[in-house]
Amino acid sequence: MKKFCCMLLLLLFVLVLPESGHAATVTGKIFLDGKELTASQGVQVENVNGTVMAPLRMISQNLGYKVDWDQKSQMVTIGQQGKTIQLIVNQKSASVDDKTVILNTAPLLKNDTTFVPIRFISEQFGLTVGWDNQDKIVTLVTPVSAPDTGNDTGTGVVVPPVDTTNLTQVNGVSFNNNQLLITMQGASQPKATLLTNPNRLVVDFPNATFSDVFGTGQLLDPNLNGKLDVVGYPDVSGVRYSLFSTAPYTVRFVVDLNYAKNYTVSISEDENKLVIVDLNAEDSGETGALPGNSGRKLVVLDAGHGAKDSGAVGVTGKYEKAFNLAIVLKAAALLKKEKNIDVVLTRSDDTFLELKERAAIANNLNADLFISVHANSSASSRATGAETYYQRQASKAFATVMHKYLVPATGLSDRGVRYGNFHVIRETKMPAVLLEVGYLSNKGDEALLFTEALQNRVAAAMVSGIKEYLGIK
Incomplete structure (x- = not known):
């Protein structure tokens, strides 16, 4: 051998x-x-x-x-x-x-x-x-037989020679807003099971395997096992995943719970599907309504970069990814207080997502608005100010409204509303904008961007812009 x-x-x-x-x-x-x-x-x-x-x-x-x-x-x-x-x-x-x-x-x-x-x-x-x-x-990994150890996520059973072209491809996973979000291509129907001693929620995807894209965004060890570190959610201690079986092919996700929890599972009908395992449910069930299906408007907030992709690095070494996430979390907390708005985050922690996954989350949910938050950088340390980008003409009016609130919230110079051919605002189907709040390459901008006061103002400005554009009082 x-x-x-x-x-x-x-x-x-x-x-x-x-x-x-x-x-x-x-x-x-x-x-x-x-x-x-x-x-x-x-x-x-x-x-x-x-x-x-x-x-x-x-x-x-x-x-x-x-x-x-x-x-x-x-x-x-x-x-x-x-x-x-x-x-x-x-x-x-x-x-x-x-x-x-x-x-x-x-x-x-x-x-x-x-x-x-x-x-x-x-x-x-x-x-x-x-x-x-x-x-x-x-x-x-060479083909070997592995005994059943009772591990929820399997033992890394090795793939035998077989045609895998008809399998569902699992492309990515993230955890935010007390929800497990999984993107995939294919017809697999997830099956969820609550287990005890210890408490955990097992979600199996039959006739599925990990795609090559999955390995670029999340870690997989040689046995096709991996995990997400979940921080800041009292219900969950972590998420594990693996290629649990090859007879038949099954991808398994295990949400390790700190106590028994209700859940719902919902799935979009697009070719690039989004599966949401929601731990905010009052009653457990196999199916649930996707965000935005309750008559409320749905806004998707995207914190640019994440994990291995730090984004721009400031003059004092601060990371853009941290700033982006701080703004999005603050804006999401405010939006959750609005009775007519649902909010979904592409990431709520230091997680990496491909650009197409970010756009797919919004598209699969048929979101009403998409906002990607960033901080800028320039070869010139003098560059300063805030700017708002749109790519499609249908997004220009939304960009104008958002920029009207963004600039006074930052107190920085107005660099205008601009066209930008960025993937996340080009491939999304709803009005979509990308905010460049300030320049990390400028010492003054960087110092300001990482203050709680500015972050709170920008988050509030985002909510004001969203409500005005949607016509919500």
């Missing part, structure tokens, strides 16, 4: 093509069953549209694999133990034992190096792949 794994590992990352250059990619490390492989030094990996890609080069002939490269058709053929995989550069259609499989991302040729989706290749030969985007680490 050990020789097989090493042979397969080399197959995945090494195949000689006529080399005239090297791909401009990121050097990473590779771990097999928790141990770093010295043979992998210098291996380059890429994250292409959420799919981890690895290069193929020539392997020595005595490893027992048949690997062919057809320059004319740009086809790679890999044969091992009776299984044959064929992939063609720039084509999402691949062949596994003459069965057509559609890839999420097509193989690509870059500077005479061919890159292929590592998860797809590995799973065909029985390995599980993890990707740590922050440290650029690929983890491979």
